[in-house]
Amino acid sequence: MKFSLLNLIREGLSGNMGWPRQWRTPEPKAAYDVIIVGAGGHGLATAYYLAKEHGIRNIAVLEKGWLGGGNTGRNTTIIRSNYLWEESEALYEHAVKLWETLSDELNYNVMYSPRGVMMLAHTIHDVQVTKRHIHANRLAGIDNEWLSPEEAKAFCPILNISRDIRYPILGAALQRRGGTARHDAVAWGYARGADRLGVDIIQNCEVKGINRDATGKVTGVETTRGFIGAGKIGVVAAGHTSVLMGMADIRMPLESYPLQALVSEPVKPLMPCVVMSNTIHAYMSQSDKGELVIGAGTDQYISYSQTGGLHITQHTLDAICELFPMTRRLRMLRNWGGIVDVTPDRSPIIGKTPVEGLFVNCGWGTGGFKATPGSGHVFAATIAKGEPHPIAAPFTLERFTTGRLIDEAAAAAVAH
């Protein structure tokens, strides 16, 4: 049934008994054309576009837990495309363009809310780096503009622009098309969309091994629900990528760290946009329900624990209270962690691997939610054609050998 106001009313009047399942709970088949490992936003989007745009319908998405339960379900949902390098600009802008019509595309309101993302500059060095981004983005046709402290405050009235604070705000970059979306809705929207196109989404099915034939080509996966065959496997497992690739004897340039986020108790609207500060490390927005959604840092050690240290939370809330002094009496409602897979240059890896039939899409680290539609779109093309989509082409594994890094870290320090 189509999601619409009309159907909402009709169903409301008849006790909401007619809504169909958003996705099935199928039993795994013996084999598929393509297996996607990981039902996060990226994996589900990949399956969706494979089915929709490449006519491959015999697809399974295998998920060890519940779909959307990875980083997709635990991120602070910041969306923007004002990255520095041309390769990144193309990738993230591709995603933003898809975000703009995604609710219609999926017939699922993903609540994409381009309310503006403001990135603060606190030092002269910040100003230089920020302006470099702005100029680069403008050349690429990506909106990003410089705001004076007063303009920044006009855009976000609760910002503390006093000159007397420890790291006064010298200005900000604003991407007006940047914003947020509802994380769960993105996963669910893609899941529903893929399911309707015939994709089997199989939850509670953990991949335990990747099988190969004598020539080294993949033949399928061992799972907690038995062997499932496929000639093509796309691993889209975020923090668990190293574990999965290890099953095919591939070591990855990845480290997995816990990244934390937290929400406040819901309060009446006070925060109209997204604000990020790389220098004092804090970022915040307010959800449509009223909680302040706050991103914290990663722990310094590799961990799969999905929790993090108290001092990391503390450090973030220090910074939040500096930037927004009136939040100091508000209260933290819930604090959680996700496991992010970080590459040496803080850019993702999308493409083929040394093992034939095995594809990987990972390394999104602390900032891949924003790329979800674009990532799925280019990865689907890559899997379908066996060749990298042009936008994905620079994001190969080989770049770590040649040295052709796409170093967003060197340029910006943080990449949410």
Added chain:
Amino acid sequence: MSMLRTPSGGRIDRTRALRFTFDGRLMQGHQGDTLASALIANGVHLMGRSFKYHRPRGPISAGAEEPNALVTVTRSGRSTPNLRATQIELYEGLAALSQNRWPALDFDIGAINGLISPFLGAGFYYKTFMGPKALGSNWAWTKIYEPVIRAAAGLGRAPEGPDLDRYANRFAHCDVLVIGGGDAGLTAALEASADGKASVILCDEQAEFGGWLLNSDGAWLGETLATLASRPNVRMLRRTQAFGYFAQNFVALQERLTDHLADLPEGTPRERLWQVRAGEVILATGAIERPLAFPDNDRPGIMLAGAAETYATRYGVRPGTRAAIFTACDSAYGAALALKAAGVEIAAIVDIRLKPDPALAAQALEAGIAVHSGTVITGTTGGKRVSHITIGKLQPDASVRGADQLACDFVAMSGGWVPSVHLFSQSRGKLRWDETLNAYVPNITAPGQKQRSVGACAGAFSAEMRGAFNGATPVPGDPAKVKAFVDFQNDVTARDIRLATREGMHSVEHVKRFTTTGMATDQGKTSNMNALGIVSEALGKSLPEVGLTTFRQPYTPVTFGLFAGQARGDLFDPVRKTPIHNWAVAQGAAFEDVGQWKRAHYFPQKGEDIHAATNRECRLVRGTVGIFDASTLGKIELVGPDAAEFLERVYVNNWKNLGVGRCRYGILLNEAGFVIDDGVIARLAPDRFHITTTTGGAARVFAMFEDYLQTEWPDLKVWQTSITEQYAVIAVQGPKARAVLAPLVEGINLASEAFPHMAIREGRICGVETRLFRVSFSGELGFEVNVPASQGRAVWEAIHAEAIKQGGGAYGTEAMHVLRAEKGFIIVGQETDGTMTPDDVGLGWAIGKAKTDFIGKRGLMRPDLMAAGRKQLVGLQTLDPKVVPEEGAQITAEANPAPGTAALGHVTSSYWSETCGRSIALAVIANGRARVGEVLHIPMPGGAIAVTVVAPVFYDPKGERLNG
């Protein structure tokens, strides 16, 4: 005293009346009351409105688990939203406001939402608000729907001004941390501390220790508290919730220090964060009662039976005059008797169980209370307060028949008890489903967490806590037609949860997120078990198969300020100041932040802006002499017979051939081959070097060296010591530099032959020992005076006085940047960004060509680092000399590049050069060195700026001025 007060008993101080207001209405309570108990005593149950439907709500609990009675408390410039009335201790003058209502709590326009609730079921917003497409995809959502939804969001209002309170922090260690001070916790604390040795911390979130014991007046509690208080090895923390349980027995506690006081003491922190590392943790957090999910179970006046009992016995207040009891658990019989004893009329006990304990039933009957077994409440009526219930009898086929009405002004319900396993779960312990308790109990402790649970939180229930029910209670007719609330605050009903499962949300995590059950400010303390029960029934799976959502910190919401603690203002991050800082302040300098350091940016004289001041400062250096505070530069003293060998291995340059008394500019790479730091290194003795690093790189470089020394080359006999803060560094630059220093220096011949460029001498200046470098970051004759930091200011002042005599003066970092750019000297972090090789920035010459290895050498040989077309450092001159391009601006071949054109490079540094009488810029450009002479463009919104590519040296290319 109010009619609802019991004549005696309880723990309130009846001799101390306290006045307070709720929404401006003046009322009275007693010392020992909570806001909730005092309001109830005043006949007020309507304390809040629910989140979505704005339904009128009263408290269902008497403690931390409260979902409904949330208020804002204001006092002397402070305002705190979303506090639970059940936890707010009453004080004289307390002022509370209700929330999430407009215009008033008992007349709230938002309640209209209740009328259209059929259309606002779980996940409704995902299904609509998408069109009309004709207006453009997402247009209506962003312009109409979302703003409306957002405007309605939230509970309380955030305060407007900054927080006037301070927060304290305390790290603590103890042998045993006991969390929860009820029967179980007190007993555990007594045992743990008995030997007089083990250090014990006992905490409880409530104002008094005792937990459930506070509902009876046994003598044991008083005696035990006295015993514990008398033991020096016990620290007792009241009003202290344990909110987070982290790895390796690290537990965070929040202690509330002043919120309960009528007069706020000056300066005392409002709250204290305890970060406790415990040898052993004993969890004694008790149990929470679960509500029953029956139709219209959310009217004010409907509360948990244990809470009703607590109000009557502990707070001496009757929640009403006539109660109906609805239960699945024996403890409600006790509650009924206690209420009866407190003077409440009991309409009936409605027991969902077919066969309640006969002894209890007999006891009730004896007390004159009717017991209806196998009976459920099928509905309630009443506006702002419950007035009637209807009851029906369970039939063998699980249907319900009959609709007897009973009048009552409150309902006490009990679905049984749920062990408080929140902290156990946070500690990553594994739970086990207990059939008999119908609840989860602690099972396997996580590694590294020495810990045990005792009392009710371990599932050690006393006999009267027997019996429990999960899910929605049976109703006559269509369950989809009734509103049986599960999550009160978020307005999640049983039918919402069933809808979620019908839509394919089979994971309990999906149900949670789709319906938002358990996501409110109470985090599902009272709702989770019923939600699970409903899912279990809807899916036909057992409860343990359904599983649980994750318990996360905090146990109850914790103030941001508590986390931030002292880190406010200047304490947010250390402010590092050089020994010369205060002099610069006195001169009216403007400062910039560089890492944690404050650096003098420029020294404006009357009427000067940054440009005028910088121009003047540059003229001083080029014309006469300028002095500059370079103390923040990182400095390392490297000593040992292998010192030169070590440098040889880490820096790209040759070091073994550096003579004693000489300096060299060093470049440091990472193993990948990219420039990460630079600085001048002086050889003081065959085995002693003085290394300088960038200001920002100081700690990083030191750590990197230590890493190689300790782990790669432990055989090298060389040690490093940070001397960054040992020395104040004063750069003296300009043709008159020698003249400035000459009168002050002893034992150093400043003449060029004796003391050439890139040399170091030791001697005295102003009578103080100095390491005097002859180096130049300005291109002029230059020295850098290193003196012990304590002498920095005095020596600076002496040098400054000499400089003034020579017509010179101080300059700041801005002028320093301009001067070095005129010479094409790079700044690591400005010309480089972690992607540049030495060759890229024109420093290929520095690499020791014969060296077989150094850090980064192999990295430099990787294909992309040797590829043609890399970006290279060049100079730029704008065709219009007055135009100063922006740093970071992009450079293209064409003036009007098509959108999406790749840039050739970007401007890294750009200034007005007073010396050159024109603007100058440094840039990195693909193949830049081969482009010298080409005209390129910097496209800007107001039109492109044309630039000529030039060599990156704008002034004195032959370097003649170094000789002064």
Added chain:
Amino acid sequence: MLLIHCPYCDSNRPETEFRNAGAAHILRPSDPATTSDAEWAEFLYLRENPKGTIAERWRHVHGCGRFFNAIRDTVSDDFAVTYRAGEPRPGTTP
């Protein structure tokens, strides 16, 4: 905040005194010039990143200053053992 046993100080110290320094037992090739690009990339970037037991380096930077190694479970974050730099990984033959 983890609690880490420094094998030099021989005491348990709070994590904030330490800096994690990545994977342990990664040897810098003795003659980098002879390594292939792939080998160099492996040295620079390829890491085990295990879910389970990890051998990692820490530096007691705000303490005794020493680098040392630790065996930790990356799921529970519990440390099995810490040992001095240069000592072989416990359970392996040197």
Added chain:
Amino acid sequence: MAKTLMAEPPKSKPRLPNDAIAWITAAPPLARFIFRGSPEAEAAAGSAYGLAFPKALNRAASIGERGKPGARVALRIGPDELLLIVPIAEGKAVQTALETATAAHPHSLVDISDRHTGFALEGPHAADLINAGCPLDLDERAFPVGMVTRTLLHKAEIVLWRMGPTLFRVEVWRSFAPYVEALLEEAAHDFL
């Protein structure tokens, strides 16, 4: 008397809001060195210093009274790292003596007299006050008199030496000293 070894009389303005908690006294100018080297070098240096260096890591050795000739402090803050503190007037002589004695053994002796500021914190709540920002266990069983270590006071690194049950000496890099003092002052509000 250990108490005054490094301390000066209290500054005129009490640094903390309440003297009953603890008080801060600034140390006079002192000569300080970092000594790092082989065990042989250490042994040679120790005898020249006139005070055997503490063998165990994180232990202090000291003799004499502040300002009086011959006063010596040796703090082992790393396995091969000693912080030596002597009266300012003896700095040069000590440096020469140590260099002479250790000439035959590889080592590093670096003057860092001005890198640090030092002060004493004394009073019934001294340990609690430090625990406002320092996560160490300062119970005397865990941190006995004579123990010294580098550690953190919130966001600043310090060297913390327990000279008595309620007497601590803090050494801190000079630019962090104002932060450390302000932090303690702020934290002292918790004891009002």
